[in-house]
Amino acid sequence: MYPPFRSQKINFTYRDRSCQNMLSYSITPVQEIHDSVLDKAGVRLLIKREDLNHSSVSGNKLWKLKYNLEEATKLGQKCLLTFGGAYSNHIYAVAAAAHELGLDSIGVIRGEETLPLNKVLSFAISKGMKLHYVSREIYRSKTESAFIDTLHKTFGDFYLIPEGGTNNLAVKGVTEFAKTLGKDFDYLCCAVGTGGTMAGLINGVSLEKKLLGFPVLKNGEFLVEEIKNLLSSEHKNWILNTDYHVGGYAKVTLQLTTFIENFNAKHQIQLDPVYTGKALFGVFDLITNGYFPTGSTILFIHSGGVR
Numbered sequence: 001m002y003p004p005f006r007s008q009k010i011n012f013t014y015r016d017r018s019c020q021n022m023l024s025y026s027i028t029p030v031q032e033i034h035d036s037v038l039d040k041a042g043v044r045l046l047i048k049r050e051d052l053n054h055s056s057v058s059g060n061k062l063w064k065l066k067y068n069l070e071e072a073t074k075l076g077q078k079c080l081l082t083f084g085g086a087y088s089n090h091i092y093a094v095a096a097a098a099h100e101l102g103l104d105s106i107g108v109i110r111g112e113e114t115l116p117l118n119k120v121l122s123f124a125i126s127k128g129m130k131l132h133y134v135s136r137e138i139y140r141s142k143t144e145s146a147f148i149d150t151l152h153k154t155f156g157d158f159y160l161i162p163e164g165g166t167n168n169l170a171v172k173g174v175t176e177f178a179k180t181l182g183k184d185f186d187y188l189c190c191a192v193g194t195g196g197t198m199a200g201l202i203n204g205v206s207l208e209k210k211l212l213g214f215p216v217l218k219n220g221e222f223l224v225e226e227i228k229n230l231l232s233s234e235h236k237n238w239i240l241n242t243d244y245h246v247g248g249y250a251k252v253t254l255q256l257t258t259f260i261e262n263f264n265a266k267h268q269i270q271l272d273p274v275y276t277g278k279a280l281f282g283v284f285d286l287i288t289n290g291y292f293p294t295g296s297t298i299l300f301i302h303s304g305g306v307r
């Protein structure tokens with residue numbers, strides 16, 4: 001059984017002790033959900049409240065950044081550069097992390113500036129992030145070396161973090177998180193954007209666990225290959241359920257927003273409509289339809305993203 005709520009401040013302790021740069025990290029609780037839907041299906045639902053791990057670099061983004069920040073520091077880089085849309089949780093997290101560690105940051109933002117700035121971008125600016133807007137067309141070339149060379153000519157030296165923060169170091173961080181989850185569950189469920197988080201979870205939990213990821217964008221089947229490419233060895237204990245994108249990335253329906261509101265009212269857990277709301281909606285729908293065998297314990301990762 002999971003211990004009750006523990007609220008404790010610890011610091012990331014990097015293996016490289018000479019590294020002064022640490023993000024503060026709070027150990028997060030596992031919260032059991034009590035609901036007649038669960039009783040009827042004979043399953044338990046636990047939520048790992050990773051949304052509470054940090055006030056602004058929250059949820060999976062903190063783990064995805066951990067080893068990237070360590071690497072940037074090792075390389076002596078003073079500036080982080082990354083990419084995202086105007087509503088990107090990743091942009092928000094990178095701005096906050098850079099500020100906390102005393103690094104500069106640049107956000108290459110897809111599309112034109114729209115004023116007034118939304119919450120993500122005004123927060124990023126308040127944390128000292130420089131915003132660099134590029135057209136959607138140019139943005140598509142964000143992984144090409146010619147474009148990155150241009151960015152170096154404009155901004156000088158920087159440590160590059162890809163869009164959404166997914167790379168091998170991000171997977172390494174999430175793998176470390178996954179190893180803290182213990183063994184008291186049968187199914188592990190999470191929202192999937194780029195698949196970096198899912199890959200880390202697959203890497204980090206033992207092979208008898210089943211993992212179920214919920215892509216939040218349309219036609220998410222391509223993510224199976226993306227995730228396979230991020231895994232350090234072959235695993236067969238995971239699948240993606242692509243039925244719960246609710247029309248596409250950041251698209252919402254009344255059914256989804258009602259679910260999020262009701263869940264918050266009942267359990268005092270805020271979900272976001274882009275990621276965790278869709279994934280947990282999927283979990284509840286599958287529970288209702290008898291997908292999980294009676295007696296199963298489902299652990300859902302609250303990956304943050306609520307502001």
Ligand SMILES: *Cc1c(COP(=O)(O)O)cnc(C)c1O
Pocket residue numbers: 059060061089090164166191192193194195196197198272275276303304305306
């Ligand atoms: C970014 C994000 C995800 C998606 O993570 P990936 O590693 O890109 O799949 C899931 N949940 C929340 C809250 C996020 O902000």
